[in-house]
Amino acid sequence: MRLEINCQDRLGIAQDILDILVEHEINLRGIEIDEVGKIFLNFPNLEFSEFQHLMPKIRKIDGIKDVKTTPFMPVEREQYQLQTLLKTLPDPVFSVNTKGEIILINDAALKYLEIPKEKVINTFIGDLLKGVNVSRWMEAGKPEAKAQKIKFVEQDYLVDMLPVIVPDTGGKSIMAGAVFMLKSEFRLGQQLTAFNQGNVDCFISIHAESKAMKNLIRDAKKMAELDGPIIMFGETGTGKKLLAKACHEESKNKGGEFIVVDCLMLSDKDSDVELITRDGGKNGVVELAKGGTLFLEEVANLSSELQSKLLTILQSSTYHQKEDVSDYSVDFRIICTTKTDLGALVQEGKFDENLFYRLNVFSLFIPPLRERKSDVIGLAERFVKEHSLKLGRQIPRLTKACVDFLQTYPWPGNVRQLKNAIYRSVSLLEGNELDKQHIQLPSCSAATHVISEEFNGSLEDEVKKFEKEILLRLYPNFPSSRQLAKRLGLSHTAVANKLRDYGINKKTAKIV
Missing domain, CATH: 3.30.450.20 (PAS domain)
Known part of the structure; x- marks a missing residue:
């Protein structure tokens, strides 16, 4: 039998309990005194019925709050837990x-x-x-x-x-x-091997503290489970490829390959060679992506010929090898990215309108780092930890001056620029504090992303261009002039006129 006694922390209280046991010739095998006001007693050769009459006497001791039986002593529990751990x-x-x-x-x-x-x-x-x-x-x-x-x-x-x-x-x-x-x-x-396998949550590697990124991840998870193409809009270095890979790993195509194609590197001399069959009879990207995902980086760089060929494949859902009359069914999901306004390229006749609508079934806009400031420090700390572990050194802490600097810098190169800056700083750091002076970045004002110092147009032209960019970004999430007006704090009439002037509507913005 074992007892658990809840009591006050009073000098001599344990001795008072032991006096009762000695008086009644009770053989005590073990006693443990807990720091939180508990005393445990172990009577291995005693039944509760033999001890029951002593319970009231113990309860009457000054400072005793409660007395009850317990299945085990704390040390016994720890010993069995340790034994189980070692055994397994x-x-x-x-x-x-x-x-x-x-x-x-x-x-x-x-x-x-x-x-x-x-x-x-x-x-x-x-x-x-x-x-x-x-x-x-x-x-x-x-x-x-x-x-x-x-x-x-x-x-x-x-x-x-x-x-x-x-x-x-x-x-x-x-x-x-x-x-x-x-x-x-x-x-x-x-x-x-287990560590390098995909996470249960494939999006866990994408840092998302800001509301904009949380909303983005929420939408991306929903789209990943579907079959349609995804087009990702965002500036250089925002993490479009990382997001695309997460969508692939979360999709039903995760068992297949994630084939990355830089559209700028594709040659239009022979589109069949690039898309269907490569030199030496090797499979082209369409065949390599079978059962998986074809990821097209900067799809706006596709030549007219390659745009036409890709559209034909997507429209017919088939392709055929060169000098082969057999048709092969298309079995891949397509995800593409762009930092260019494809809608504007369509209006200028530089991008095939039908291909644009084929690709833009689901769309995601990755916000630049300057618009998600609450993510900056979390990302910086993640990169500091990653690189420190690779170097086998103690993880340095960010000083307040460093934190303030990182949060105010506009990051024209986005997450990629932040990552590179942190890696360089940690690599050269002496000591265990990362200060502002260790972060070497080009001088850059917060307005850098709004207008270039070498712009050729008038101020009115640049303001209109920036205004159109804001409306294009917000319209997919606020697809009516009234919703958008409320978001921007403008009148419904003013926003409706601007949307009409810039040609922004559900067709050009392609609302999901």
Whole structure:
């Protein structure tokens, strides 16, 4: 039987309880005193019926709040939890005393050793682990955790050597032993493979603290589950490719390849060579993307000939190899990106209107970093951590001056520029603080993205261009003049006139 006694933190209260037990000749096997005002008693050879008459006496002790039975003592629970953990761990684990003698070993280690546990206990750990001086490590003043490649049962392992530290009075600490955890090359390979597999949430790698990015991820997740093409609008460096890859991994086509094509690099000398069959009879991008996703970067760079060929493939949902009369069905999803206003290119006759509507079934606009300032510091801290871990160095903290600078800089190169700036700074950093002076960026005012210093038109022309850009960006999310007017704080008539003047409507903006 075990008791849990809730009580006040009063000097002598434990002695009062023990006096009652001595008076009635109760054999106590164990006692534990918790810091939060609990005393636990263990009577292994006593039934509750034999002790029940003493419960009222204990409750009458000054400071006792409650007395009840409990299924286990805290130390017992911890011991069983530790035993269960050691028993189920697939990797060899040893615990040693301050002399390096083994006092605890798990089943996995015994399995590899193939000798009885009794013959392992009290032996020196250094006799089993070859390639590391355990005595020298343990005899150091304050040994730190260490990872090292060693030999165990004639095989290569990575061992984590972890000191067991017990706090002492006066704020000091004492080394009470150590734990050795081993990982085989096979197990490390398994874990790396699992680590590199897609996340359950494929969008988790995309930082989204701002409302704009949260809305974007929400819409992207919905679109990823559907079959239609997706076109992503956004400036250079906003992360269009990363978002496209997440959409692929979240789609039913995730089992296929994610084929990336830079449209600027496609040649229009022979569109069949690029899209259907490459040099040497190798498969073209359409064939390579079969069952997966064809990702077209900067689709506005497609030549007229390639636009026509791609449109034919999408319209017929088939293609045929050169000098082959057989038709092959199209079996891929298409995602494309652009930093150019495709609607304007269509009006100028520079982009095929039918292809535009074929591609623009679902659309996503990735906001520039300057419009999602609440994401900047989170992204910066992520990049600092990533690069520090790659370099094997301590992760530096961002100073307030650095944080203020990062938040006020307009980031014309967006997330890519931030990532490159952080990587360079961490690589050259000496010390554990990343300050403003360590971030080397070109001088850039917050208005840089609005107008170029070398613009050729009049101020009125540039203002109209910027105004049209804002309306084009907002219209898909506010697809009526009344909704858009409310969003911009203008009158319905003023917004309706501007939409008409700029030719912005549900057809040109392609509302999903």
